[in-house]
Amino acid sequence: MHQRPIGTATRGTTNPNRLRRMDRWIAATHGPALRRSDRPVAVDLGYGAAPWTAVELLQRLRTAEPRTAVVGVEIDEAEVAAVWARLCARLAPDGLLVEGTCDEIGRRHVWVALGPEGPRTVTFATRLGSLERPSDLAERLPKALIHRNVPGEPVHAFLRDLDRAWATAAPYASLGARQRWIAAVRAVSADWPLTDGVRRWRQGEVTVRWPALRPATAAA
Secondary structure, three states, X not given: OOOXXXXXXXXXXXXXXXXXXXXXXXXXXXXXXXXXXXXXXXXXXXXXXXXXXXXXXXXXXXXXOOOOEEEEEOOEOOOHHHHHHHHHHOOOOOOOEEEEEEOOOOOEEEEEEEEOOEEEEEEEEEOHHHOOOHHHHHHXXXXXXXHHOOOOOHXXXXXXXXXXXXXXXXXXXXXXXXXXXXXXXXXXXXXXXXXXXXXXXXXXXXXXXXXXXXXXOOOO
């Protein structure tokens, strides 16, 4: 017996190559999980009016595991915590859910990675040549964090510290924005639980463990 999908169908549009940073992060960071699976499958949930993101995700994941299949589903759900719980409950033991957003051409991107137990990490990614300050990424925080970028909330404190480290690392700008970013991220790593290293920082990324950024004023 077929059941109606949960949520409301959308007509969103997605530009080609918009989600490249997230796709490449998934392939690089979670490629081993795809290779361990007997039937590696990824689901592009909410791919928009055109299938660009699903096709591009397939191409990038197949660089990590050629057997990978991608299923595109276009459906919108509004209750973040309930949706996360529902989706995570359906994950395979080694499954992964990645939820986030970016600007129209993929320069600024923030996503949350979740396992069957719930959220694990938050990744901030940017095209470094266009970055004025790290807190510019706040406008692309996912729904669970977008309204938490206020004093007293951990995500606000993290972006504040990263801005300060970015300013302190200004002398590295003569060596390029990449070296300045690496210096800034290395500085905040003393106080924040980062999960990645220089290899990902060079891509304009930084990944923080979810408990450090979990909203302070309400459970999520």
